[in-house]
Amino acid sequence: MPTEVILPKVDMDMATGQISRWFYKDGDTIKKGEPLFEIETDKAAMEVDAPASGTLRNVTGAQGVDIAVGSPVAWIYAEGEAVNAPAPTADAGKPTTVGPDPDGAKPCCAKEAGERRGVRATPLARRIARQYGIDLSSVTGHGPMGRIGREDVEAAQQAAARARPAEAPVRTEPPAPAPGLARQPAPQPAPAKPRLVVNGETPLHVVTLREGEGTPLVLLHGFGSESASWRPLLAEFTGPNPVLGLDLAGHGGSVGRVADGFDALVSGVEETLRALGLASCHLVGHSLGGAVASAVAAGLAIDVRSLLLLAPAGFGPDIDTAFAEGFARAREEAPIRSWLRHLVSDPAAISDGFVRATARGRADGVQSEAQTQLVSRLFSNGAQHFDVRGLLTDLAMPVKIVAGAEDRVVPIRHFTGLPGRVALHVFPRTGHMPQIEQRADVARLLRELTR
Template sequence: MSEVQPVGMPKWGLSMTKGQINDWIVEVGDELAVGDDVVEIETEKINGVLESPVSGVVRRRLAEKGSWVPVGGLLAVVADPSVPEEEIDRFVEEFQASFTAEEEDEESAEAGPESVEVGGRVIRFVSQGDAGDPVVLLHGFGGDLGNWLFTVPALAERHRVHALDLPGHGGSSKDVTPGDLDSLARTLLGFLAVRGIERAHLVGHSMGGLVAMAAALRDPGRVASLALVASAGFGAEMNGGYLDGFVRAGSRRELTPVLRLLFADPDAVTRQLVDDVLKYKRLDGVDAALRLLAGELFPAGTQRHVLVDEAARLGLPTLVVWGDQDQVIPPSHASRAPAHARVEVIGGAGHSPHIERANDVNRLLESFLSGATTRGDGSR
């Protein structure tokens, strides 16, 4: 480790090219440990907090609040107090002179979304990571693979990670007929078969957690573990107003307050996020798909399928994560987790803790997945 160390703008998601400094959490002179919060960053998609990749004393902050910095650009310099100011100056000068903003090259293009045909439907997905046990990430109702923009790169350091768009969502086929849970589970298992994945760790958020449990019940030999984030399927209760509002919303004014229900901090919802969701909702076939799925899975604003007890009998390693301020599915549902499950309720997080408290959730997922693999539950 060099004496002078950079803290750069991270890359959260395949499409991120820059980030804006919302607010600094540390001051010059503060002592940092690896993992300490450094700065709040806003991307075109969502807000996040950068954790320090290094330890030492903050000697310089190179970006002002409100400024935009390209991915990889210098945000701060960390060094031991004994390092002379002249050496810090030289490090910053050399870094800035040699830095070039990231451009989309062949390698990054290859890492972009792909599509496969599963059961007559096109399913869009993205894969990262060259080694390790396969992990499949499943988004919630109305979401897409982009909801895992903070999760994919973190898990891809040790795993082969696949995030996919479920039928009716993102870039996948919008025909979801018959729209029931079994058809979603069969699509997931079909995706594993088409991609040659014999056994995978399934990580599901909200509706995605329900689909993960259904797939495990249908073919438990294909599932190494379950990580369920604010998952459906733990009880009948839910915020039916959120679901109805999401399906009906056709304007920024209507959609913004609905999306804010996903987070403890409503400011996490950016204008770009609202615009992206509106753009998706206006695609041909989306309205019919959402209405069919909502009617089949969540009739009259309740959860039709409560699978947690049945899934518990499979004995799979299970992680349950909830935000204590979830306004969509009651955080009290975490108490219904299997007796053998690891349960974590995250303070200051809403229905999307994997976005709002991404660093905490990523640590939980990595610890859990490492343990499941150690126990021999992560065969490929």
Template sequence: MPIPVLYPKVSLEMQTGRIARWLVEDGATVTAGQIIFEIDNDKAAVEVEAPAAGTLRHMAPEGAEVDVGAEVARITAADDVAAPAPLPAAVAAAAPAARLAPESAPRPARSRLPNPTPLARRIARERGVDLAGLAGTGPRGRVQKSDVLSRLEAIAAAPLSTPPAAGALNAVWLRRGEGMPVVLLHGYSADLNNWRGLFAAARPAFPVLALDLPAHGDSPRAVPADADALCAAVESTLAPLLTRPVVLAGHSFGGAIAARLATRGHLDLRGLCLFAPAGLGPEIDEAFTRGILRARSAASLRPWLERLVNDPATITDAFVKSVAARRQDDALTAAMSAFADRFFPDGTQTLSIRADLARLRIPARVVFGRQDRILPFATTRDLPATVALHAVDACGHLPHLEHPDLSLRVLTELWRSAS
């Protein structure tokens, strides 16, 4: 007599659940205690064992939602004669077409390696760890939680800085990891450290690579001839560092460059997130673009830095001192001044990204503060319908620092959809 395999109840409130993965093919022989399928949901990560030895017959496909206690499989002993039981009608309708193929059709081989435990798989998914090639220390080489954590420790121990090639822009991994990276481009007169505040309160779920733009930070001081030349410098810097698709994020002028990069087609981009992007109109606060460079002391810098935000308390003394320290580098300040002459002549933005945004074929989001005094919020009008706008109240020109929780949530949601 066939022995039923029932879907288990793994929490008190659980009424239904899903079969995450069958580990044994339909019609295969199993032994008592052998793991035959997995449950993997928000409440639990559970492996279900065969209650007896015999031939396994699936009664529900992978991904099907079933009631707790429902019969999801049957095991027929070798001395029993039983025809394969049909799938229930409601479940059969949801089954993939491949499961309805004739029994004589060849079945694709299913990889069992590295066959992680459900908990190991969940941690890997949440932390962006690629399990391919990871040697497990569990029974029969199975990947366990400790194996995933060991790989994360090894990644964390790797050096953050990447030695640049000759002429390359300065690039720093703010967080290493596996999975789709997010590449960050800062705005005018800033550097890659401007992004650190975004991740101060919460660890990102993805690897993060930040670049210094030309004539900024620790990148070469030469000013590119135009936006396309600047994009080419970014592309050549990223080429040896990235082997996977990426999500690109940029702030202010870095946002404009990110939008242009998205339409040049030289990078494998899967998503675009722009924080207070330049390039939506010609207007810009010319007094700020010049004043932020002329000011050298903490006292003279503070009023200009406070102009960047809605709440002056956002600008800490430590932040002011770090900017003042950079202003002591005369060559760097001169390079940024030449950069402003090139891209903001006569107090005007010469780079427009509206045509770039209209051509996008990837998910894109714009986060813009309603109280922005550097770039007017009004320039966000008439964005293409394919670009989502997040208009933030009580926010100036630094949404990623003034509202880091919201900004990180928007970026993470984009990253998840792109992944």
């Protein structure tokens, strides 16, 4: 009996999704576990692996149209198995699906899928390539089966940048405050749109998550994460501001930058913001990124207009170091799934697709090695090696803290007794990732700060 391939649920509130590309065409031989197609929702983009080995037949999932979750999109026939048209499903005839073709014809542009088969790339690599205007057919992939990854696209972009004259970034600095006075946001001219730079020009890896106008919004992820983790929140955020994501040292695209402690993480962000020529920005930080954002806001390198801290570290002495140490070591899907679900109140908030995507990014051990070295410099024996709580006292910009009542990593008691002008928002049935479990409300709070 053939194996039915269905459109999976890759996001907790997903009802429909779109297949953005097939990596194989009708009649191709595939192996179980190989990437079969890429699915996109308004909040996620990831590859779906083949559930069985055999011959791909009766491809009914058209590219670029809405398909209901759970609908069949193809069938995989084992060797020697007779190929017959599958029976119509309950969804047959609806405009969101395309009925099966008994002859095996592919209604979703089989020729195009066949042509694209030779260009294998991760969703993140495709997004970065679109951002830089890079033709993926000109990029050499170094991943499994020649798949193009983020590093391959960035290497191609850097090579292209070396072939043309580099544009010097514009750097400006806010004036120093008068002695004895708390720093106030200094009047600044309207900031220029951030120049999209080659990552080799900045100390940390920078991703333009959204183009826009006005004061830029800079996002700093938590321990073990990277800038791509902000996309679910940005699906809810409708502000006009340009949005930049920075990968902290030892993470994501900055995995090669070594940080010997918390101060090095902070200086890396400051140096990167200055290299981008930003005179001012809004800062958002999650967990470790929240602590780093607090220190950057308290410094003099950048004029921070507002500060949104999501379950920030550095506000109390204790922390769940078992999570940080365990996740830093994790490379395989099973432990990664366990640690990710430790971060939320509802395990359903962490989809299997998200787990698989995370596991693929850590499978080579590079992230694991860098973060294992870093974790010992930040935490040990249930304690944090840094404290940013006192920095909030003299901050002049608006500050909001968002916390989950069921956070198992950072105790909620850390956020009691803060200065009265610091707004604290505590959500019930929420863990350490309010930007995932309460994304709509977090986006609303962010809009309030960036108006």
